[in-house]
Amino acid sequence: MTVRFKLMLVLFAILTLLLGGCSSKEDSLKEEPKPEEVPAFLQQESSSPQATALLKIHFIDVGQGDAILIQSPTGGNLLIDGGEKDQGEKVAGYLRDQGVEKLAAVVGTHPHSDHIGGLLEVIDNFPAAKVYLPAVTHSSQTFEELLLTIKNKQLKISTARAGTVIPLNGLQAEFIAPQAEKYDDLNNYSAVVRISYGKHVFLFMGDAEQASEEQILRAYGNLQADVIKLGHHGSSSSSSPEFLAAVAPQHAIIMCGIANDYGHPHRETIAKLNKLKVKIYRTDQDGNIVVSSDGKQIIISSDRGKKTSDSANMPGLEAKATPALDSDESGNYIGNKNSKIFHRPSCKTLPEMQNRVIFSKREEAVSQGYVPCKACQP
Ligand SMILES: [Zn+2]
Ligand SMILES: [Zn+2]
Structure with a gap:
């Protein structure tokens, strides 16, 4: 045995010892x-x-209403809706718990109180670079108070309409609705946000219903998304079979209150999702729901401890090491x-x-x- 060979053996032994700690x-x-x-x-x-x-999307449990915090991988924060007015403090507290100090953008999807009410507290307490609302007014007191709060903060209202890009560091975010200037129902004015990160797409429908869905379908060839926040709290007037088929989501989030007056989510919606084998998460059952993504994998967790990853549905991901x-x-x-x-x-x-x-x-x-x-x- 040469000296060099002995030395190599000794080195090999040391290396084995060192690396052994993290063997399979x-x-x-x-x-x-x-x-x-x-x-x-x-x-x-x-x-x-x-x-x-990580991109983190928090579906904050505000009972019957929407409040969604999106944290970009580079630390930008976007808030879509804030629940009813009495949920404002809860939403503000949730934001603070996540380390949010300022918001790159706030979106009020449409003037209904279960979406914009809590935004009063948030806009009052967090510096926001931009506030987006669709081009529609509403005669409710909450809506008027929102306009006043925005004015008092010397913020300008940016119009949420299809094609507008939301400036958010580290993510692609844009509005894909409203497409039209006029609708019969206030819900259809909903600002619909599409976010993409890595290979994943996320859709936030506000309270958009079939009329808006049809326009989105006509305007966009590829609507596929991995996660969708269903329109109008899982109402049967949203999430048409054609729209769901085009989006072909793996996960659907429904934001609604326990035993709410509207019967949301409607049975028909749940049946449609089950037929397409879409995994369902509901704030009335799961509490706060957090979707995390590194651009390659999606992990969903909630207050009630349900934790799933989409890798099981994606053989490609498993195969890749x-x-x-x-x-x-x-x-x-x-x-x-x-x-x-x-x-x-x-x-x-x-x-x-x-x-x-x-x-x-x-x-x-x-x-x-x-x-x-x-x-x-x-
Ligand atoms: Zn609503
Ligand atoms: Zn609404």
């Missing part, structure tokens, strides 16, 4: 380390970066649902796609009982 065995249930074994300094690290490479996130600087961590170990995105032994859980903060992983991988030491 580590991700099996058998070798799951107990939480007590995690050094305290690893558990207490609190300097995880604020910025996240590429990590969901590309850099450690993104501030993201990837957990293994089975082993409860979490990794840096650059770790060599990331779990299979269908077993992944993405955390935007280290504390989030730790608080859910995940322990750091010994090799990549997240």
